[in-house]
Amino acid sequence: MILNQAPVTLTYQVFCKGKLLWGKKEQKGWRVSFQASAYDRYFDFKPVEKILHEGMIRRIREGRFGG
Template sequence: MSLLNISYRLQETAGKDKQNEDSGQVTAFYLFGSYAAGRPTTMSDIDLAVLLDKSIERERYLAERLRLMGELSTILGTDAVDLVVLNESPPGLAYRVIRDGELLFAPEEGKGQLVDFKVRTMDRYFDFQPAQRIFSEGLARRIREGSFGGGLQLIGDTVPPRGMLIVLLQ
């Protein structure tokens, strides 16, 4: 399936979504991964990311993701669709999507939300870089020393907050 074909079909989906008052609004659709890079293989799935309208409550993200995945699978004619909700994605993934992905759909009325999301994503991503660098250096050191997989090794004698560990491991 070509990038143009995927783009056209996504615009069709988003247009239907907009006409249905019961469904959530899509602020943006991105294509990322091997299709966006122009290197899909027979094993490639179609990696898509959606930015949902800010009026949608966080509790509805999963339902919206599942609903959109069903529609996208039907419209694209394949079950090999992976959909990420950008509103709740980790900073690294969101940054890679906006940096390397192809913006396929963004209605004019949602452009302000998209710009706000991009700014917040870049802020979160670059704020996290020092911690990511420490983690990556520690991981590389543990691999070189042969201690990778032997349990958590701390830098110094401080224990990072639980949330920090989860973010670092994503």
């Protein structure tokens, strides 16, 4: 999986629940920096995701979801 092209929530889940299978020691600094950036993007997006999710649930309950 190419994490720098993956959706924000997927990248966050990979870092939280995934397991690093292989990595070079010299890339550790880059990996830590990328992970910190991914966390920042996830927590910035989380309030928006909550609003979108609540809207979808409301439309489902009202029978207005999916055409």
